[in-house]
């Protein structure tokens with residue numbers, strides 16, 4: 001299978017979906033809608049919506065049924081990036097290779113654009129799946145649980161506390177990675193499975209795959225932060241060093257980090273293999289991601 005072609009075609013579908021399902025930049029209030037689109041259209045990797053669509057494909061769906069859910073998860077992810085970049089959080093000037101929203105617009109507009117993307121994600125799920133109320137409920141419940149205080153926002157809080165305190169413990173770091181990074185990757189896969197009508201056992205396998213893939217994704221980025229001289233995750237390499245942020249590599253070293261990536265990737269691939277349908281794309285994507293840190 002040509003994984004790059006497949007990924008490109010999933011990403012192209014996501015771009016079309018974003019254009020269809022997010023308010024146009026010139027509709028009132030235009031400054032707010034333009035700021036939402038400015039951030040969405042800055043060209044992220046679209047990993048989460050691509051995972052969501054490919055999980056749905058495992059269940060036999062290759063039409064547009066899963067597209068609104070894919071757009072919803074990208075809106076939610078983008079909100080979290082906009083807020084993470086704000087001066088009261090990471091205070092970043094660049095994201096996705098462009099000035100952050102509070103730099104290109106202003107802080108209040110960035111805050112509101114993030115709020116609006118967060119709210120839009122749930123409105124879109126409620127509207128797009130209104131004719132399948134059980135599915136709409138399942139998707140909203142899944143995304144809300146992941147975006148809330150026990151997972152994404154909880155992971156962000158723990159990260160801020162860790163930074164203030166100085167040294168995060170390995171357990172604290174694991175909590176941050178599981179909730180700040182892996183949670184949304186798990187949920188992307190599970191939402192795709194929900195749209196495809198997977199049963200509870202299959203959804204569990206998707207969640208397991210997502211957890212392992214998410215942990216591997218985070219540690220790959222941590223390894224690249226110290227080994228590569230290019231920007232990763234849209235941020236300037238060296239930031240962790242500059243702020244003395246605790247990372248997996250800092251605690252465990254490079255060799256152990258690479259072993260961890262291999263273990264997590266193997267576990268993700270095993271979980272994908274245990275699902276119905278042809279999961280070659282998802283397995284190869286996981287392997288290719290891990291190979292970036294080799």
Ligand code: GRG
Nearest residue numbers: 044045046047080081083084153156180181233
């Ligand atoms: C503000 C509630 C709230 C949460 C912020 C997303 C996040 C949590 C922080 C961003 C900083 C960070 C490094 C998070 C961990 C991994 C992550 C989510 C990276 C960004 O995802 P990518 O690399 O980004 O998929 P693109 O731009 O490609 O979508």
